[in-house]
Amino acid sequence: MTILVENLDYVVDKKLNVYKNVDILIKKEYENENENITKIIIGKNLVKKENLNKNDLKIINGKNKCAMPGLTNTHTHIPMTLLRGIADDMILQNWLNEKIWPNEAKLTEEDVYYGSLLGCLEMLRFGITSFNEMYFFSEEIMNATKQIGLKGVIGFPIIDFGTPESKDLNKLLKMAENFIKKHKNEKIVKPAIAPHAPYTCSKETYIKCKEIADEYNILLHTHISETRYEVVEMENNIKMRPVEYLENIGVLDSNVIGAHLVWITKDEVKKLARHNVKVSHCPGSNMKLASGGVMPLVEMLNEGVNVSIGTDGPASNNNLDILEEMKITALLHKAHRWDPTVGDVDTVLNMVFNSEILGFENNDIVLLDINSPHLRPVNNIKSNIVYSANGNDVDTVIVNGEVLLKNKKFIFGDKFLNDVYKKIDKIIKEKFNIGEN
Amino acid sequence: MTILVENLDYVVDKKLNVYKNVDILIKKEYENENENITKIIIGKNLVKKENLNKNDLKIINGKNKCAMPGLTNTHTHIPMTLLRGIADDMILQNWLNEKIWPNEAKLTEEDVYYGSLLGCLEMLRFGITSFNEMYFFSEEIMNATKQIGLKGVIGFPIIDFGTPESKDLNKLLKMAENFIKKHKNEKIVKPAIAPHAPYTCSKETYIKCKEIADEYNILLHTHISETRYEVVEMENNIKMRPVEYLENIGVLDSNVIGAHLVWITKDEVKKLARHNVKVSHCPGSNMKLASGGVMPLVEMLNEGVNVSIGTDGPASNNNLDILEEMKITALLHKAHRWDPTVGDVDTVLNMVFNSEILGFENNDIVLLDINSPHLRPVNNIKSNIVYSANGNDVDTVIVNGEVLLKNKKFIFGDKFLNDVYKKIDKIIKEKFNIGEN
Missing domain, CATH: 3.20.20.140 (Metal-dependent hydrolases)
Structure with a gap:
């Protein structure tokens, strides 16, 4: 499904161009089990320009976000x-x-x-x-x-x-x-x-x-x-x-x-x-x-x-x-x-x-949540990314046209995450003698 | 109001002692406009030991958290x-x-x-x-x-x-x-x-x-x-x-x-x-x-x-x-x-x-959210704090016995925060010629 990220405050593209108040379209143009060709389009009025129907799109709100490549x-x-x-x-x-x-x-x-x-x-x-x-x-x-x-x-x-x-x-x-x-x-x-x-x-x-x-x-x-x-x-x-x-x-x-x-x-x-x-x-x-x-x-x-x-x-x-x-x-x-x-x-x-x-084309999109005191004000968005942000500021991650993280939550669900944590606690307790007690 | 942080996974105190599966009591013993004397007690069964009634306490869940000093x-x-x-x-x-x-x-x-x-x-x-x-x-x-x-x-x-x-x-x-x-x-x-x-x-x-x-x-x-x-x-x-x-x-x-x-x-x-x-x-x-x-x-x-x-x-x-x-x-x-x-x-x-x-007594408490992949597993909680964590992992902050940040949200509300951001955007736009357009 094509994804539209609407009303982004900022976009930094892979050539380091900076855009303000734009949208991003993430279009899968071809897909099979092992491959997909995903195209990234940055601009305004993309739904009209690309002749799309908004009902066919997955919409993500880009307000207070900065998009950048994976x-x-x-x-x-x-x-x-x-x-x-x-x-x-x-x-x-x-x-x-x-x-x-x-x-x-x-x-x-x-x-x-x-x-x-x-x-x-x-x-x-x-x-x-x-x-x-x-x-x-x-x-x-x-x-x-x-x-x-x-x-x-x-x-x-x-x-x-x-x-x-x-x-x-x-x-x-x-x-x-x-x-x-x-x-x-x-x-x-x-x-x-x-x-x-x-x-x-x-x-x-x-x-x-x-x-x-x-x-x-x-x-x-x-x-x-x-x-x-x-x-x-x-x-x-x-x-x-x-x-x-x-x-x-x-x-x-x-x-x-x-x-x-x-x-x-x-x-x-x-x-x-x-x-x-x-x-x-x-x-x-x-x-x-x-x-x-x-x-x-x-x-x-x-x-x-x-x-x-x-x-x-x-x-x-x-x-x-x-x-x-x-x-x-x-x-x-x-x-x-x-x-x-x-x-x-x-x-x-x-x-x-x-x-x-x-050897991977960079057609992935990361949204940073810039609605946090340490990322304000935005005198220079690229500077804020390099010098002020940290990994936890990542809000949404779209890989190969698939949303894998949204609003700082994994799409896999809490149960999956907790099972992984539990299994790992068991491994370190049994193998390294470090554990709950 | 006395605060009880219950069922903490870890506590690191200001002497760098590490405790597992304990509670913390944050008791205001004296308070006026300019001063308060807040006491921190770390241990188990604190409500009983301190002869308190749980109904009189503000309870914070410490599960998946590590407490440390401010x-x-x-x-x-x-x-x-x-x-x-x-x-x-x-x-x-x-x-x-x-x-x-x-x-x-x-x-x-x-x-x-x-x-x-x-x-x-x-x-x-x-x-x-x-x-x-x-x-x-x-x-x-x-x-x-x-x-x-x-x-x-x-x-x-x-x-x-x-x-x-x-x-x-x-x-x-x-x-x-x-x-x-x-x-x-x-x-x-x-x-x-x-x-x-x-x-x-x-x-x-x-x-x-x-x-x-x-x-x-x-x-x-x-x-x-x-x-x-x-x-x-x-x-x-x-x-x-x-x-x-x-x-x-x-x-x-x-x-x-x-x-x-x-x-x-x-x-x-x-x-x-x-x-x-x-x-x-x-x-x-x-x-x-x-x-x-x-x-x-x-x-x-x-x-x-x-x-x-x-x-x-x-x-x-x-x-x-x-x-x-x-x-x-x-x-x-x-x-x-x-x-x-x-x-x-x-x-x-x-x-x-x-x-x-x-010249400030350190009677403040910070809770880190350790329920995040980069803070797992906990082979050494102090190492995870120094080498793996960042500021955004802070979940709750209690200063002078007052909860000022909880679940990563300021107690001041979104409107206050947005007003500050807006005011600051206006300042940089007017003063530094950097702004929305």
């Missing part, structure tokens, strides 16, 4: 919602060895499914309509993503010493390929291959993953240069830095999306640009884990690298709020460079209205 | 809500000269009153029950604060070259003294004297302000070492750094609250500690304006300085959300020191449950 979260591990807050304020290696890995080892497929549902609900609540994921039991994450109705690139993770899906690397690669074959023709969700990082995957593993990515024309999602430690180790061992190394073994390409890229040189930035590598910047996680370096945003943008924003997993952030992450991005780069002109409003908005980086 | 915002300029978003991403001097000062000069007493109402509403919405303010037309800010019902220290600003209240310094000092005399016996709001900064106030002005602070036993609220520029200027001119200078002229004392303190040495930290100077840390504003330095939080806490958190004005933040500022504080110090163990959860909570720094 937000994109380009690096996350959503089942880690289960581990939210389980360990903070720790040195990375202790955090991983003592808290994250031992607890992750206890998770079953069902646990990952429920953690994924929670992550999808959180992202939907915060206006994220597309995301780029990497976590084990990918099939369960795929199921949860489809059930909630988000656009997701679900990366099947590969680590040489194995994951909870299998300890056998060859078996894991086979499973990944099967996962990709099974889902490669879907349009609203997409499979990807996700070799974890150059320090956990061999050269042969990366090359095999790249072959799979090329064969099925999918994304290769990987961590690159998140910590100084891994860079120093690699330099000591093979006299190359991670980006140089990945170029050297022939992995860098426009179907690669790298997360973090915190400890890189200007020369590595140029390599990323030359190979059209896509980048997910995760400022909140890098700051919280005290990675030390700061991703060279200005240099990347100057070289033309396609940079987007990721929250990373909720155990190292500890939420999936891209609106919050937008502000953190702006603040971090200004502070880092002693220059308030960098990380400006338009730069940051371009990074999050960027579902195209994942 | 939050404190120790440095702000709330009428600058009017200027929110009017200029971002600019060099500080241009921002002030081209955007802030020319627009501030247009503001009337009535404008400041409405801007203050909006600021108080925003803080209340975000669980801030006490704040430390500095802006001209202080009487209007005082009126707005009392009208909304927050605890405020309202500083009368002094600048040698004048403020919109008067261009005559002596007249300004006289007005400040009258303001202080008028309000000095009030308990829920307090007057303060606020010499702007060492680069805008002479030695004589600071000494006079300190005399007034001492005479009336009130706070002296001032900016100190916000930018490198002012430090370098002072070192060039008088061979002293700002904290040294203020010590030298006899201003530093336990009734001084200094904001920012970004560019200071370890020796200056020791001076602050020795004189029991109170400090307001404003990380979001410092990052946004690219002040460059980072307040030495770890050194301050090691020396025993009483440090709290301020949002600064909404033109340089651009909101008054202390929950957001808590996360920014934690992230900034971890990133700055390459050490994830600093700016930990307890350190940050202590900084914001700190109304005592302003």
